[in-house]
Amino acid sequence: DAKTTQPNSMESNEEEPVHLPCNHSTISGTDYIHWYRQLPSQGPEYVIHGLTSNVNNRMASLAIAEDRKSSTLILHRATLRDAAVYYCILRDPPWVSGANNLFFGTGTRLTVIP
Amino acid sequence: EPEVTQTPSHQVTQMGQEVILRCVPISNHLYFYWYRQILGQKVEFLVSFYNNEISEKSEIFDDQFSVERPDGSNFTLKIRSTKLEDSAMYFCASSETGPSESTEAFFGQGTRLTVV
Numbered sequence: 001d002a003k004t005t006q007p008n009s010m011e012s013n014e015e016e017p018v019h020l021p022c023n024h025s026t027i028s029g030t031d032y033i034h035w036y037r038q039l040p041s042q043g044p045e046y047v048i049h050g051l052t053s054n055v056n057n058r059m060a061s062l063a064i065a066e067d068r069k070s071s072t073l074i075l076h077r078a079t080l081r082d083a084a085v086y087y088c089i090l091r092d093p094p095w096v097s098g099a100n101n102l103f104f105g106t107g108t109r110l111t112v113i114p
Numbered sequence: 115e116p117e118v119t120q121t122p123s124h125q126v127t128q129m130g131q132e133v134i135l136r137c138v139p140i141s142n143h144l145y146f147y148w149y150r151q152i153l154g155q156k157v158e159f160l161v162s163f164y165n166n167e168i169s170e171k172s173e174i175f176d177d178q179f180s181v182e183r184p185d186g187s188n189f190t191l192k193i194r195s196t197k198l199e200d201s202a203m204y205f206c207a208s209s210e211t212g213p214s215e216s217t218e219a220f221f222g223q224g225t226r227l228t229v230v
Contacts, residue, residue: 042224043205043223044149044157044205044219046218046220102147102157102219103159104149104156104158105156106156
């Protein structure tokens, strides 16, 4: 699995936007970029994923660089409930791996300051 | 919203004993997984299961581990002879399959296994 690099930790003030970066310089043309998060004492939770185009959903936005070597997860207004570890994960498309396994790194621990 | 449920939430067992961790995946999902997270460490893949057989497993998933889908709704992880180093949070997950690119995995809340 291709590697991703994320900062160990970030802080944000409540109700401000948060930009969580991820570098994946060895990404292949068919790797999807997935983001999961893990709230304290809970299982991982899907946030968003994309391939080439920027993506929006109710939780966040994903901005993907034109060369796909980096991406940024954007939380538009951080709340205290967004305090979690955020994982950027590269995945093969379903027709390549078939099993959809996830390989987690150490992620970015986001602290939201009231 | 459908969810993956795991039981028990916490299990304490003596070293050398067998444990079975139970999971009920989301009903229309076809792929099932077990992951573990040792305290303070990252989430590690153990095994994936599809069409009643293991499709992939990690180096962690040795002969002491086994998985089963005994009745079409439950998905279990058995550890035959637990060691102290098996103490961890174990997460079950499930996902749909098919031609869609949406391969979101849904995780349960985990079972904390403590081996004493």
